[in-house]
Amino acid sequence: MLTVIIPASNEELWIGPCLSALCASSLPQAQVIVVANGCKDKTADLARQVFAEEAPESWDCTVLDFATGSKPFALNQGDALAKYPVRAYLDADVIVSRGLLAALVSALSTDAPRYASGTPKIPPARSAVTRAYARFWKGLPFNQTTAPGYGLFAVNAAGRARWQEFPAIISDDTFVRLQFQPDERVQVNDTYLWPMIEGFAALTRVRRRQDAGVKELERLYPGLLEREGKPPLSKTRLVGMLLQDPVGFATYAAVSLAVRLKRGGPAFTRGR
Template sequence: MSVPVSVVVPAHDEGPLVDRVLAGLLTGAAGGELEVVVVANGCSDDTAERARAVADRSAPAVQVVELPEPSKVAALSAGLARATGEVVAVVDADVVLDWPTLRALTDLLRRTAEPRVGAPSLAVDTTGCSWPVRSYYRVWTQLPYVRSGMVGSGVFALNAAGRARLGELPAVLNDDAWVRRSFAPDERITGPGSFTVFAARSVGALVRRRARVDLGNRDLDRMSAPPAPGQPPSAQPASAHRPAPGNGLRAVVASARRREVATSDAVVFLALSLAARALGAWRRRRGSAGQWSQDRTTRGAASG
């Protein structure tokens, strides 16, 4: 028997965080409203044990799946295979999302039989971050693709038709962006409320995180997006649903000239973005582009 909402939580060594993300999802959810599938992949800590402890004391169904190798794509595939919900959400273990916000989003997604993907608005918590990181995110949160129609960066949800469109997930670094690019802007829904992501606390951690995102985006640019219904794969190039012009570094410079963002913040943003691109290029030359890149600064803060 299906439930209204399934949530897949991929988790690699997320012991300090899995309690937090599950508490947000489960609090207020009635039995039969929600199922959660935690996929512990390649863990060397107590992620699975903590998730099972939550399952033992929670009324909504919580399943725990363990995979031997660290792979987010494999974790997503395993979780989606077990999900029975009319709407399926993917929630990263390092974000905070409450059940009322997720329920409101799923209500919107269930109103149409057309393919839809959605997410609540995104809020970035920079508490405890260094000043360059705070400067970076003051600019990043003003980018057009973040402010309107943002899907991913830790949370996305699909209605039944949207899930069918995705099919099997490819082996990509940036799964959020791949999902976002699989839907036209008018097929993306922004739900009421917000979820919280936690910024990397140090410059080094931020650059490493953004390098992985940049590598993932460049890989996606070389791939073909999933074709629209009735179209052959060649009919929809990878650029079909790329972020619109106005999201790049030149746009940041233009925003600074128009005084929409502080010049000092724009300088920091540009410098860190270029550093991330350089690191990504170096990783690609070394053949380590696909290495796991987890930000331990936010994990340490959560466990403290």
């Protein structure tokens, strides 16, 4: 069946709804591993509580709690305990729809290497800045590709064999997606909710980390980004997006400019 691995660092505000949605899935049997790492809050306790109260009896649910605060470390610890060949890796703020896990298992039921994800939906943000940014961001070429995989991706056994342990890098999700050619990626119709981070300063921090992650991949894995397979953003398309949503364009451009002007290291920041 399926093993779901959830790295979680200080996620007490999100882990409950994430696990409740997961436990309501239609999949009859699954293994779920929450790997709390470097938490200074009640993430691990809340995860145990949800599992105790809501997990199906046929599911095998575990909470690991480590002092080390590292997402790659957490992913590797979860992998070491996984007992099913099909693996899904889930961010702790994602809300899956009821049929998504079963749809992923079905899509990955092949001997050929496959990468799969659901259809992402961004729920309405509280701040006007994030709402405007999200509107424009959703129209960018990356989001027109099959299974962009932010917040949730899954692989079958042949796909997981494409890499060994998760490397200590920033963009683990991009690293995994680019182990697969575009025609090896599958997007199912079932949806999941992926909230975007709130506010201009937070968007800037996350965007800076994204850019640092891309540069790191370029440096450590030459040629890997050539597998992206995203369509080019033509000037005509860009002008059309500007005219359609000038506020979204201005917001996205302002965040991009702030990233270039401000300095800062790629410390972990949740969301996009």
